[in-house]
Amino acid sequence: MNVFYFSSPSTFYRLAGAMAPWFFGLAVILAVAGLYVGFVQAPTDAVQGEVYRVIFIHVPAAWMSMFIYFVMACYGAVTLSFNTRLAAMMARALAPTGAMFTFVALWTGAFWGRPTWGTYWVWDARLTSELVLLFLYIGFIALANAFEDPRRGDRAAALLALIGVVNLPIIYFSVQWWNTLHQGSSVSFKGTSMHVTMLWGMLLMAFSFWMYAIGAALVRCRNIILDRERRTRWVRAMA
Amino acid sequence: MSGFGWAFARDFTLAWRHPGETLLTLAFFALVASLFPLGVGADPQLLARIGPGVIWVCALLAAFLSLPVLFASDYADGTLEQMVLSPHAMAGWVSGKIAAHWMISGLPLTLLSPLLALQFGLPADAIGVLMAALLLGTPVLSLLGAACAALTLGARGGGTLLALVALPLFVPVLVFGAGAAEAAAAGLSAAPHLSLLGAMLIVAAMGVPFAVAAAIRIAMD
Amino acid sequence: MDHQYYLWMSYGATAVALVAELVALRLGRSRALRTVNEERDLEAQD
DSSP states (O other): OOTTGGGSHHHHHHHHHHHHHHHHHHHHHHHHHHHHIIIIISOOBTTTBTGGGGHHHHHHHHHHHHHHHHHHHHHHHHHHHHOOSHHHHHHHHHHHHHHHHHHHHHHHHHHHHHHHHSOSOOOOHHHHHHHHHHHHHHHHHHHHTSSSSHHHHHHHHHHHHHHHTTHHHHHHHHHHHSOOSSOOOOEETTEESSOHHHHHHHHHHHHHHHHHHHHHHHHHHHHHHHHHTTTSHHHHHHO | OHHHHHHHHHHHHHHHHOTHHHHHHHHHHHHHHHHHHHHHOOOHHHHHHHHHHHHHHHHHHHHHHTSHHHHHHHHHHTHHHHHHHSSSOHHHHHHHHHHHHHHHTHHHHHHHHHHHHHHTTOOHHHHHHHHHHHHHHHHHHHHHHHHHHHHTTTOTTHHHHHHHHHHHHHHHHHHHHHHHHHHHHTTSOOHHHHHHHHHHHHHHHHHHHHHHHHHHHHHHO | OHHHHHHHHHHHHHHHHHHHHHHHHHHHHHHHHHHHHHHHHHHHHO
């Protein structure tokens, strides 16, 4: 089968429509499992009490905010290298979801920081770079929509995403490079220092958010396809 | 690198003949920096503490305001298209334009900064570090700003779109630049900050011209 | 407990954000379909 079969908007539209419900379904199942593990099975923290359970949203949202930007930048690279339309549409489809997760990470971080550190916000390395990431998402969306010609917007935003992707390692490693208020990484490839049920809760929620992000991006991409391809025969026949 | 040479000479000569833009940038820099003591009060300790950050933010804003002149007029009258069609490598003459832009915006800011630092009551060694940080950081601002200016050529939303796109990318330069001067004022070593600024400058100088060239090509299509 | 407030604000804001996004997706689809139909009707008049 031709691997580029689904790179045409019309075939991808049908594929995305078939796949999206499965991803949303998986997201719900994983979220139920994750929240069960997080609230029923995971024990009360010795130091923080119950409020630490924000971690089951905060960390997965932060992971997704960075991961989605990385995928957006990859689609941007594909757009610039191969001059395709669909890669650019997927990048545009991902951006609002990524911005949403970035906002959730910042918000839940603030509401976790207040009871534990005593403050909603502090200008340390990780929080600042996460805030910058939110502005990078907003800049991407604004730039993509700033031109009469949508293809020009596609390519300009793709290049901006690639320039901004340098920010991602800074966020990720900022906690190691600076001894600041934000807690250091508890999870790495070598192992983890946290209780295993807490880890499972976090991982399940992370996968849930991942499935949700894919589903949302597929649905949004369908909307973008409908709008961009509105003058084609297949769209008009279907609407 | 003959492309660099003629682009630099052209842009610098044009700016030299119209010194108004450079002077305007400097005036804006000094004016905004002077607004802060008026706004927050004249407490010398407070001013000395916020001085590095304020001067850096003003440098960012002044650099950002001078960005449109980099490509806008050449884009409007077709000169940019002629440059793109020339046989010279784009990264070469793009670097020349950016270097000339820095000479008329970032460099004068750096040279004026000691005066503003004195206004804020910064100690002498902090002033030296501030100048060094600006010397390393303003070229990075010119480079990153040039990429954003090229990306937003002919876009709706004009200056505010450029601000939204460029200022987040400026943030690491601001953090380390102001941090260097603050460290020096506190008696600590500013070497880590300055090293990171130097590293940013090297990476930006090597990579960003190619990104700017790509952005101009996108704008030309 | 005081901490319940922070948990509710966090999970609540997340739920609101997710619902808002899904609603926006629905609205986006209806708007796209409406644009398609309008343009088709406009061109049919030519």
